Amino acid sequence: MERSSSKNSEGHLFDVSDEERQFLEEKAEIVRRFLQDRELVECAHEDEKNEMRFAFEAEKENMKKAFECEKEEMRQAFLKEKDNIRLEFQEAKHVLKLSFDDEKSVLMNSWDREKENLLENFEREKKELRKSFEKNLKEKEEGFRAEKIEMDATIRKELERIEDVEKELKRTLCQGLGDLENIYLEENALLETVYNHEQPEVDMHFKSLLDAELSVDREDLLKSLTQEKNRMQSHYANKHKQVEHQFASEIIDMEKRFKQQKNDLMNIFRREKSDMEEHFRKEKEDIRRKFDVDFRRILQQEKLKFESEIQGYEHDISVLKYQKEQLEKCYELEIQTLRLKFERDKLEMENKYTNEKKDLRRVLKGQYQRKLSDDKVRLEWLLEQFHLGRGASSENLQTSQSFSSVYSD
DSSP: OHHHHHHHHHHHHHHHHHHHHHHHHHHHHHHHHHHHHHHHHHHHHHHHHHHHHHHHHHHHHHHHHHHHHHHHHHHHHHHHHHHHHHHHHHHHHHHHHHHHHHHHHHHHHHHHHHHHHHHHHHHHHHHHHHHHHHHHHHHHHHHHHHHHHHHHHHHHHHHHHHHHHHHHHHHHHHHHHHHHHHHHHHHHHHHHHHHHHSOHHHHHHHHHHHHHHHHHHHHHHHHHHHHHHHHHHHHHHHHHHHHHHHHHHHHHHHHHHHHHHHHHHHHHHHHHHHHHHHHHHHHHHHHHHHHHHHHHHHHHHHHHHHHHHHHHHHHHHHHHHHHHHHHHHHHHHHHHHHHHHHHHHHHHHHHHHHHHHHHHHHHHHHHHHHHHHHHHHHHHHHHHHHTOOHHHHHHHHHHHHHHHHHHHO
16 A cells, blocks of 8 residues: 555656746746847837937038038038128229329320410410510511611711711811902902002002011901811811711610610510519419319318228128128028027937837837736746645745746746
8 A cells, every 4th residue: 555655646747847937938038038028128228229329420410511511501601601792892892992093194294285285375375475475576686776867867868968068167268268369360450450540659659568468468368267267177076076076976876765665665674574484383383283172172072982882881791791790690590590400309309219219118018018927927837737835836926926926027
């Protein structure tokens, strides 16, 4: 009996050990499959997480590249606009400078031409005045020469007249002397005839008286003739001296008058020349002053115009600077907006990733819990089927609890 009972107990123990071994093998298989599934799920989760991270990084890089491209495009557009504005300003400035230089050169050329014209006109008028003055001087000199010739002719005529008068006086004196001599001869002849026809006594008586009287009368007549001749000579000499003195005084007066007229004409010429030079100098100064005033006025107008255009360009530059500042502010705001959007998208993606991770963890946890509960139910059913003992059941229970704790972890 004892041997049979021992054999039965040994067979039962072998059966129990086989069942337990089979149960443990199944349990190990379940755990192994669970671990494999867990590894697969974790690998899939890691792959998905890596894919999401790679996608997030790629999206981040794409957004960053797009942001950098947009930033570079905005910067290039701003630099291009800035260069265009600078080029336009430089071109406008160059054009204004060229126009100002052209107008300045035109004004300077016109001023030089006007100056040359004024100098030419002044020289021409000066030559004309010199020619007219020389002509007037020549005419006056010719007039003086003609007057001098006329005066010389008049003086020559007067001298000829004086010579004629002298000749006439000489002729008259000679004629008077001849007449006196003829009268004397006639009287002598008459006296001789009377003396020849008278009585000789009487003749003799009166001859002495007559000779004495005749000698006396003849001497008186000769004396009177000599005196008359001397008087005529002295009168002629005095008259000649008086005429010469009058002629010399008239020549001196004419020379003085000629010199005075010449001096007056020279003074008039100098005064007219000085007046004309003063007049031309005043006209030249007036023209130069007028030209300087016009040049300064035009230069001031051009300067004001240039300054107004420069102020306009400075205003445009200030407007462009303000627009640049506004663009920079808009750019900064856009950058901040993009950063905030990027941060928000990043947070959303992180939240989405976290939520998806939580959802995946929750789903996996639910799947694990469901699978664990199914395994637990199946294991409990197996335990109920094999009617394990208290120790074995408690041990299996501890192992199942340990497995369940492992599964839950």
